[in-house]
Amino acid sequence: MTRKLGVCYYPEHWPEDQWPRDAARMKDAGLTLVRIGEFAWSRLEPSPGDLRFDWLDRAISVLAEAGLEVVLGTPTATPPRWMLDRHPDMLAVDARGQPRKFGSRRHYCFSHPGYRAEAARIARLLGERYGRDPRIVAWQIDNEYGCHDTTLSYSDAARHGFRDWLAQRYQSTDALNRAWGNVFWSMAYDRFDQIDLPNLTVTEPNPAHALAFRRYASDMVVAFNRAQVAALRPLTDAPLIHNYMGRVTEFDHHAVGADLDIASWDSYPMGFLLDRVEAPADHKAAYLRQGDPDFQAFHHDLYRGVGRDGRWWIMEQQPGPVNWAPWNPAPLPGMVRLWSHEAFAHGAEAVCFFRWRQAPFAQEQMHAGLLRPDDSPAPGLEEAAALAADLPRLPDVSPSRAPVALVFDYPSQWAWEVQPQGADFDYFALCFAMYRGLRKLGLSVDILPADPARLAGHDLILVPGLLHLSADMTAYLATTQAQVLVGPRAGSKTPEMSIALPLGPNLQGLDATVTHVETLPPGAERALQRGGAAERWIEAVETRAEILEETTEGAPVLIRTGRQHYLAAWPDPEAMGRILRDLCSRAGIQTTDMPEGVRQRVHGHHKLVVNYSSEMRVFENDALPPAGLVWKLIP
Amino acid sequence: MTRKLGVCYYPEHWPEDQWPRDAARMKDAGLTLVRIGEFAWSRLEPSPGDLRFDWLDRAISVLAEAGLEVVLGTPTATPPRWMLDRHPDMLAVDARGQPRKFGSRRHYCFSHPGYRAEAARIARLLGERYGRDPRIVAWQIDNEYGCHDTTLSYSDAARHGFRDWLAQRYQSTDALNRAWGNVFWSMAYDRFDQIDLPNLTVTEPNPAHALAFRRYASDMVVAFNRAQVAALRPLTDAPLIHNYMGRVTEFDHHAVGADLDIASWDSYPMGFLLDRVEAPADHKAAYLRQGDPDFQAFHHDLYRGVGRDGRWWIMEQQPGPVNWAPWNPAPLPGMVRLWSHEAFAHGAEAVCFFRWRQAPFAQEQMHAGLLRPDDSPAPGLEEAAALAADLPRLPDVSPSRAPVALVFDYPSQWAWEVQPQGADFDYFALCFAMYRGLRKLGLSVDILPADPARLAGHDLILVPGLLHLSADMTAYLATTQAQVLVGPRAGSKTPEMSIALPLGPNLQGLDATVTHVETLPPGAERALQRGGAAERWIEAVETRAEILEETTEGAPVLIRTGRQHYLAAWPDPEAMGRILRDLCSRAGIQTTDMPEGVRQRVHGHHKLVVNYSSEMRVFENDALPPAGLVWKLIP
Amino acid sequence: MTRKLGVCYYPEHWPEDQWPRDAARMKDAGLTLVRIGEFAWSRLEPSPGDLRFDWLDRAISVLAEAGLEVVLGTPTATPPRWMLDRHPDMLAVDARGQPRKFGSRRHYCFSHPGYRAEAARIARLLGERYGRDPRIVAWQIDNEYGCHDTTLSYSDAARHGFRDWLAQRYQSTDALNRAWGNVFWSMAYDRFDQIDLPNLTVTEPNPAHALAFRRYASDMVVAFNRAQVAALRPLTDAPLIHNYMGRVTEFDHHAVGADLDIASWDSYPMGFLLDRVEAPADHKAAYLRQGDPDFQAFHHDLYRGVGRDGRWWIMEQQPGPVNWAPWNPAPLPGMVRLWSHEAFAHGAEAVCFFRWRQAPFAQEQMHAGLLRPDDSPAPGLEEAAALAADLPRLPDVSPSRAPVALVFDYPSQWAWEVQPQGADFDYFALCFAMYRGLRKLGLSVDILPADPARLAGHDLILVPGLLHLSADMTAYLATTQAQVLVGPRAGSKTPEMSIALPLGPNLQGLDATVTHVETLPPGAERALQRGGAAERWIEAVETRAEILEETTEGAPVLIRTGRQHYLAAWPDPEAMGRILRDLCSRAGIQTTDMPEGVRQRVHGHHKLVVNYSSEMRVFENDALPPAGLVWKLIP
Numbered sequence A, B, C: 001m002t003r004k005l006g007v008c009y010y011p012e013h014w015p016e017d018q019w020p021r022d023a024a025r026m027k028d029a030g031l032t033l034v035r036i037g038e039f040a041w042s043r044l045e046p047s048p049g050d051l052r053f054d055w056l057d058r059a060i061s062v063l064a065e066a067g068l069e070v071v072l073g074t075p076t077a078t079p080p081r082w083m084l085d086r087h088p089d090m091l092a093v094d095a096r097g098q099p100r101k102f103g104s105r106r107h108y109c110f111s112h113p114g115y116r117a118e119a120a121r122i123a124r125l126l127g128e129r130y131g132r133d134p135r136i137v138a139w140q141i142d143n144e145y146g147c148h149d150t151t152l153s154y155s156d157a158a159r160h161g162f163r164d165w166l167a168q169r170y171q172s173t174d175a176l177n178r179a180w181g182n183v184f185w186s187m188a189y190d191r192f193d194q195i196d197l198p199n200l201t202v203t204e205p206n207p208a209h210a211l212a213f214r215r216y217a218s219d220m221v222v223a224f225n226r227a228q229v230a231a232l233r234p235l236t237d238a239p240l241i242h243n244y245m246g247r248v249t250e251f252d253h254h255a256v257g258a259d260l261d262i263a264s265w266d267s268y269p270m271g272f273l274l275d276r277v278e279a280p281a282d283h284k285a286a287y288l289r290q291g292d293p294d295f296q297a298f299h300h301d302l303y304r305g306v307g308r309d310g311r312w313w314i315m316e317q318q319p320g321p322v323n324w325a326p327w328n329p330a331p332l333p334g335m336v337r338l339w340s341h342e343a344f345a346h347g348a349e350a351v352c353f354f355r356w357r358q359a360p361f362a363q364e365q366m367h368a369g370l371l372r373p374d375d376s377p378a379p380g381l382e383e384a385a386a387l388a389a390d391l392p393r394l395p396d397v398s399p400s401r402a403p404v405a406l407v408f409d410y411p412s413q414w415a416w417e418v419q420p421q422g423a424d425f426d427y428f429a430l431c432f433a434m435y436r437g438l439r440k441l442g443l444s445v446d447i448l449p450a451d452p453a454r455l456a457g458h459d460l461i462l463v464p465g466l467l468h469l470s471a472d473m474t475a476y477l478a479t480t481q482a483q484v485l486v487g488p489r490a491g492s493k494t495p496e497m498s499i500a501l502p503l504g505p506n507l508q509g510l511d512a513t514v515t516h517v518e519t520l521p522p523g524a525e526r527a528l529q530r531g532g533a534a535e536r537w538i539e540a541v542e543t544r545a546e547i548l549e550e551t552t553e554g555a556p557v558l559i560r561t562g563r564q565h566y567l568a569a570w571p572d573p574e575a576m577g578r579i580l581r582d583l584c585s586r587a588g589i590q591t592t593d594m595p596e597g598v599r600q601r602v603h604g605h606h607k608l609v610v611n612y613s614s615e616m617r618v619f620e621n622d623a624l625p626p627a628g629l630v631w632k633l634i635p
């Protein structure tokens, strides 16, 4: 597999005579990919129908002549101001009922048919001009779907779209009323056009209503993306990509990814640490200038599962301080290189830095680039160049199956957001806690959708918190040769968000009935016999299966029959580590206790070891300074 | 007095062929009451005028034939979706100006005349059909008025209603301007239709304006309830009941109760602990699975005062985990029984569990019932049955006057919400702190409105924080043979929310002038000479009365002349205990220092002792395990 | 300079027959000024055009006959209710899009031309009647501009006004697009009427857009004030004054002040401490009943720079507990006198107490006056009288130049609010931290706008955080004989809120380039070699200048060439103290380490020493009790 480095570039931001010098410096730094175009609609079409592709032609020529490959973005995340004159109702509406206005980006509602057609139109126009251009090696569609909470919109377009979607799904309001249990609180509907969006209700809406809206909203992202795919596919053979954003879970990435060729994501380790990693303050302080040691890897492994045939990229990689976290310090020297190596070790085909030169104007003027606003090299450039020099020396590790599969299911995220039952129950956090536990044991992981066809070939399969266990899934879990861990909260609901009857988890061959659940505030953890505790969530289980873990009061917490295990609580880190270690032992997977902040990623006979901590760590005879890394052969 | 156990049941949620078995199991468990119908409007009238009472007829028959007595609810808390087509403006509007939409419950504005008429209509139709039916032993009107912050609405209906109400109250805008002091900041009105609701003002509205709106909003609840009472009264002799919700103070329960026969309330001890009891974190941790040891009793004693002739019920009693608190653990074994015994000891005629079978669908699917969703017994059922077995053995204790009366006045709650002066001044919290102090001394308490006619026969009368002292009240307090404690903040205002002149408290025969007040943030408590401290609120008092308590700097905090005492501060628990003990001593009331978490309720020669703590406690030679209780004769 | 004491009085609140007695008691207490009229519009013009000045004539007569001088306010902060019938769209609109309704005060949008004309009309009418009346010694225009967040309004009037303002400033949308960098995210505009206000955007608006709106909003306050000035100037020779409110920074006080004669401010030390001083909890606890030891002085020194020729007053001085802070305790005895002495020591011509008698009605009924609501003296009256007795004995200290100048620039406040980059970066807080550091060293300070013409004659000039360094400014700083400290963050932007190129600070003769910045959460401070640390904000600087301070890792933090210093971080208190001490030493300014809570203000050969702490302090052989003060000659 060839690994590439790239950069995000905005020729429209700079004088044209600066382009050749920029291109040459990119090439000198060892970069070979350059992403352009994704916010440039107002320059491509300054007024409706007035197409100005000439500057883009010239930019592509300059870049290509310097030996760079171009990734071309569709500019649909930033419709020009005139678009609002054509579609005054295209704006998304927030949960309080206010339109979200022009003046930044992503100012459109995914449900709006008029804007969707405009997006397809500009994609088609770009495809017609550049689809067969060999200098364009890939396409990026839109930018960071869902960023800035833009998946959910409470607009008129969404209201009408939701009613149509419900009519398609349920066919009759009687069926919908039954599915949702609308007899409760006299919520029954007679006509689909009586159904409103589930915002601003007096108290919480029916969770089935809320979950249906969440499914609808995700489908609208899929449909929006698909409209551009449909426009581009006939016009190009280059791969189609979207760049997802970290911990954006409001739409189903697997569903969007199914229409695309490569998954990519935008990796901002330090921004994410302060902005969206759930961790204690001392952990955040320890990793302030490095980013969380597992958050990037989680997304690498997730997007490898989203991309077709495991193909994935980093489309944007933080090269220095960003501008959007609560605080924005600079990375420790070496971290830019470390993050990039880690991405490659997880199978990335490309890592692109965001951005080439720091813009002195507009919203991201405080966001570092590889160059400073005054054109001098920023610290990131040196690390990028060092990385480029590293690349040829790296072992050629193609994506390989990891021993552990972790199921991540977007509808489960929505369901538990709708109904957390305890203030700190969060599906992502549960999956991430399990993932972190695996990483502390030195394990490599594949994160996969809840699809039995994807799970084959792993030695250990983890299915935490899955909303609904389908018949296919229970059949597979009962017959796979892998060790299987299901729970907590998995299989507890029907797809319509009712309680499953018989009560969950309904695993084949494992006798277990969750009779009721308890949520536990901080300080009310339930100690386990073997150490550690259950926190946040614990279930009462009736079972005749073997009990592997129980509370000090004798309530079963981990049970098993054969290879199938059911976990009836959210384990704290100590208990999580023990439970995972025992599972691996049964699965014949070797574990390694990693030092604090040290992580590894294994591919066949190679592995990368990285040190996220700010202190020297020794691991397997290697002394790793802060931000240190080593590639090694596995004997 | 006969004590009854009951349960809330929703026949419309279950197949009709399940009803007989449900009824038989209820009976087997020792339940004799069953409440039905209160959310069933969409089944009773699926479209306007299309009445379907047949299923209700059959449900009543099934229940009655099993030997159960029926409490029938009017379904007005959940108007069907078609009601909005008839009355598009019937929704309440929140303080930010947004309509609170259909999709859950309580989606109506109390001020809306059209909806009020619809509510009276359905009540009348139910009364016509079931009013003389002997199987219906009581009526519940609506459900949990004010729950989900629904008392205050900023709708057009409220705006117009408020103007009419003001015109009735003040007769002229000149009178209103004078009463409110509208000369201040040029706020005078020329016409009643210039007066808006007091939301969204630039800075705080005139407190007189705000208090008037709070009085108006409470009156609308009274009027809404009264419309249904007026419809039902001619049609039935069965008692009319409303089920109030814990710590809902936005309307005057005494005023609503005056139109009804029995007060009932919905008791969710664990939900309330985390959701609406103001207490330190360690206290909440200690009582996490038991509920606060005084919160239920406070409401029992409050609603005994709200019900006609002291008649009151628990209409809903938590039988296991609920779904709506920030966290929802399960009760300690025995607590369901303990809570119910305590209610009976405070004079409840009935305790009904909410609900029979946990619903697998809609908003409350995570709320425990006596049965699990799969029809198996939930833990609460066994406790309910044990309780049913206990009942015949309980001493027959009719409601009797407690030695202590505590005045609780809803308008005072509103007034101090409008004008707390310190961020943590809350009238309910003040009354509750005093109530807790009494309970820790083993005392039984009557909670009563500010009506001298209700206060007779008590040995100690406590009047904290009463907005206004009427001439009747001051006369009574000066002449009663009881010991009297008034203050802090009592008698400080006119009924129109101006400062009383002469300055309060204006007690007859007790020389005291509160010249100014101070509010104290946490950490700024003022130590008292005799120990403990004043917290949150302290007054400067000019007095020639006897000084019983003072700060270490010599400021009077408790003064008295004869039997009348004035308290010029919010005492911390230590000071509160001492002050109350001393008062009891002067009143000839015997006190008992209760162990932590142990409480008692005395009736004549019997008393119930309960242990809310999670540890074994010994009290008067009885060893009480967690959730333990004992009924005993008082020698 | 004659020093005066005064009081705020509302004759319209009291029966006319009480006026003479009030006036006599004011005079007896030693007060000589009385401010009236500023909220009385509804009494002056009860309906449109129906002018009732007779009562005001009589009030002025009564006061003047008692020997009092009158300050007359224009009542434009409280338009009567009928004004809304004439101008229904005059209300300000909040950032969420809701009109801010009638019912309190300041219910107008500064952009509304109709209301502005009404304000000018009532000012003109008052001027015509009282402009030449010798009993009126000064005018107050409006009241506390910007209080209650009223500077920023998102109304239609603001939207249209903003577009006109932009058209004036930029002349073409091309120029605007270039200035703002609207090529970024395709935000370009074709017509000025496409530009909306920068609220409710999907993510943050362009900071240039946001800053332009902040400038516009400030200009509207200036224009509103100027309209009244224009009405009054031809009609009176008495000085025109506005009373600013503490820490209101949304409009440019220097720009408003340029149209007026005297600056005044409303000093509520205890309200401010809890409501708007940023300080640790233990600091707030220590000064709970005294107010912050530097907050008042900061404003004294700021408004001395706002007033023409340094003329400034305290128009409102807290005389006891207020009603609007989170908690409202009473001042320590002596503090009312201390605050007033301190104001005089900083050059105040007058100190007026707010208010004469506590009103028993409306919004401020819990706000103390010099009299209680029952007409008895409140504690403040005695202190006011003691103060009046002090005045003749005070040294006659005219305003003199302080050795230190601190630049405070309102646009910098707006810019950094728009783009803090770190959650706790606040320009006011930065300037205040520097000011507090100076005060702890016993220094007197002039706070001045970023105008070289104003900076002459100081020995030390501090320029923290100045958005933009103009050519005039850099030239001045390079040539002044004063020691100069610039930074952090100064000179980092163009006036249009782009990054300055070359990169800042661009000082003449001091080689320094800030290549990037870091923001630091609490706990991530960077230790300095010489002790203390950088917190919140630190810059990477390339420099060949002398390094005076650096981090323990060797990053330069304070550099200098000649007299010019650049500070590349936000120093913690320890580092701030050392840096300022060293600067003073270089500037030949003598410093004094003040004991905790003790402060001094020097004028020529006199100085005032005050003790803000609640404990006895000894300073220079003077024992100062809590709230103690001493005036002394400097040898």
Ligand SMILES: [Zn+2]
Pocket (backbone or CB within 6 Å): A144, A266, A316, A354
């Ligand atoms: Zn991005």
Ligand SMILES: [Zn+2]
Pocket (backbone or CB within 6 Å): B144, B266, B316, B354
């Ligand atoms: Zn309920």
Ligand SMILES: [Zn+2]
Pocket (backbone or CB within 6 Å): C144, C266, C316, C354
């Ligand atoms: Zn004021």
